[in-house]
Amino acid sequence: MNTNWTYQRSETAYRHRIGYSIVAIQILGILLFRYLPAVQPGDDRPVFNERIVDTTIELIEPTRQGRPIPAPPRPSMLPPQPSDVILEDEIIEIAEPKDPNEGEPQAPPSPPGIPVENPAQPASVVRIVEAITPEQIRSDNIRLEVAVRFLISEEGRVDDITIIRVRKQDRNGASFTDIPLGEYEIAEAIRRAAMQWRFRPARHQGIEVRSYSTHFFTLGS
Numbered sequence: 001m002n003t004n005w006t007y008q009r010s011e012t013a014y015r016h017r018i019g020y021s022i023v024a025i026q027i028l029g030i031l032l033f034r035y036l037p038a039v040q041p042g043d044d045r046p047v048f049n050e051r052i053v054d055t056t057i058e059l060i061e062p063t064r065q066g067r068p069i070p071a072p073p074r075p076s077m078l079p080p081q082p083s084d085v086i087l088e089d090e091i092i093e094i095a096e097p098k099d100p101n102e103g104e105p106q107a108p109p110s111p112p113g114i115p116v117e118n119p120a121q122p123a124s125v126v127r128i129v130e131a132i133t134p135e136q137i138r139s140d141n142i143r144l145e146v147a148v149r150f151l152i153s154e155e156g157r158v159d160d161i162t163i164i165r166v167r168k169q170d171r172n173g174a175s176f177t178d179i180p181l182g183e184y185e186i187a188e189a190i191r192r193a194a195m196q197w198r199f200r201p202a203r204h205q206g207i208e209v210r211s212y213s214t215h216f217f218t219l220g221s
Contacts, residue, residue, distance in 0.1 A: 112159075115151060115210040119202035123152045123213050126200055131193035133219045134185055143169040143220040145176055146186060148194055150215065154208045156199045161191060164214070190217055 137144060147165040150158055166186070167176035181187065194217075202211035 113154065113210050115212055116202065116204045117212065119204040119209055119211050121203040123150075123156070123199040123202040123211050125197065125213075125215070126156065127196070127198040129193045129196040131186075131189045131217050131219060134189060137184055137186070137220045141221060143218065144179075144184065144186065145169070146190055146217040146219065148190060148215055148217060150194065150197065150199070150213045152199045152201060152211050152213055154201050154210055156201045158195050158197050158199075159210070161194045163187060163190060186219060189219075193217070 131146075145167045146163060147167075149162045149164050151160040151162075153159050163181055166179050166181050166183075168179045169176050197215075199213065201208040202213075203209065204211075
C-alpha cells in the first residue's frame with residue numbers, strides 16, 4: 001500500500017511541474033510580444049527602437065585652390081634716348097707766355113740777421129731739455145757744471161751752441177775747478193739736449209732779433 005501511495009504522489013508532482021512550465025512559457029511569450037517592436041514584412045534589418053532617427057550626412061565638397069596667377073612680364077629695358085645731342089669737346093691748348101726771367105739764376109736767400117749782443121728785451125727760456133750724463137761721469141762719481149752759449153733765431157729756435165766753460169766740483173763740494181773740454185766726452189750729449197731748447201725771441205727797437213743767451217748744464221751727482 002505504501003508503494004501505491006508513493007507512486008501517486010510522484011505522478012502528481014510531475015503534473016504540477018509540467019503545468020508550471022506551461023504557465024512560464026506563456027508569460028514569457030506575452031512579454032516578448034508586448035515589448036518587442038513589430039517587424040515589417042520583407043524587412044530583415046533589426047529594429048531596436050520604435051523611433052527611427054534619420055541621420056543626414058552632409059557631403060562637403062573639398063575646396064580646390066586655383067592655379068596662381070602668373071606675374072606680369074617685366075617691362076623690357078629700353079636704351080635711354082638722349083634728349084640733347086652731345087658734342088665732343090675740342091681741347092685747344094694755348095701756349096702760355098714764357099717768363100722772361102726763366103732760366104736765370106735765382107738770387108740766394110738773404111742771410112740771417114746779425115745777432116744783437118745786448119737787446120732791449122733779452123730772450124727767455126720756454127722749454128728746457130736736460131742732458132744725459134755719460135757713463136764715465138757716473139762711474140767716477142763726479143759732478144760737472146757746463147756753461148753753454150745759445151744762438152737764438154728770430155723765431156725762438158736754437159741755431160747753434162758753444163760750450164764756453166766746463167768746471168768740476170771738488171770732493172768736498174765747496175768749490176769748482178776748470179777742466180779742459182776734452183777731459184770727458186760731454187760735447188755730444190750737451191749739443192743733443194741744447195738744440196731742443198726753445199726760447200721767446202729777443203726784441204730790439206720793436207722787432208724780434210737774433211741774440212745770444214748763456215745757460216748752464218749740470219752732469220753727475
